[in-house]
Amino acid sequence: MTRPAPSSPGPAPSPAPSPAPASPTAAATTLAPERWSTQAADAATATLSIPADARRERRFEIACAVTVNVPAESASPWLQVTVQANGTQQWRRRAAAHNPGAWDGLDYRFSRSVPVGQTLRITVSVAGQGVRRRSLTIEADEI
Numbered sequence: 001m002t003r004p005a006p007s008s009p010g011p012a013p014s015p016a017p018s019p020a021p022a023s024p025t026a027a028a029t030t031l032a033p034e035r036w037s038t039q040a041a042d043a044a045t046a047t048l049s050i051p052a053d054a055r056r057e058r059r060f061e062i063a064c065a066v067t068v069n070v071p072a073e074s075a076s077p078w079l080q081v082t083v084q085a086n087g088t089q090q091w092r093r094r095a096a097a098h099n100p101g102a103w104d105g106l107d108y109r110f111s112r113s114v115p116v117g118q119t120l121r122i123t124v125s126v127a128g129q130g131v132r133r134r135s136l137t138i139e140a141d142e143i
Helices: 024-029
Strands: 035-039 045-050 058-070 078-085 088-096 102-114 120-129 132-142
Touching: 035 045, 045 132, 058 078, 058 120, 078 102, 088 102, 102 132, 120 132
Parallel strands: none
Antiparallel strands: 035 132, 045 120, 058 102, 058 132, 078 088, 078 120
């Protein structure tokens, strides 16, 4: 009985082609998420303006935070926060201030889409009685 001759392995398979390098435009579309913020310390009003983007729609998670000092001797102290986005009221709350001799605060979060070519302007106003403004912060994170 004769054995068949071993088959020759033949030419080695060619390696799979490597993917084409990413184009510069592909790299430009993969941007890091934007982050905008402003701190207005004890100011009564703060505005955060997010500039327009000419190429894409963006969505932001916006956080507004206010703290006030509440003196121990205050009678019926309160604070009020109003949040506007592009001139339209998003939220308003007036609440009794607690923690006499310490601090109290209010915060509000919301999401907003920003169409191509448009700016987003967030304005937060603080009012109160028997309290002293301590901090006012607006932050916007692209989601």
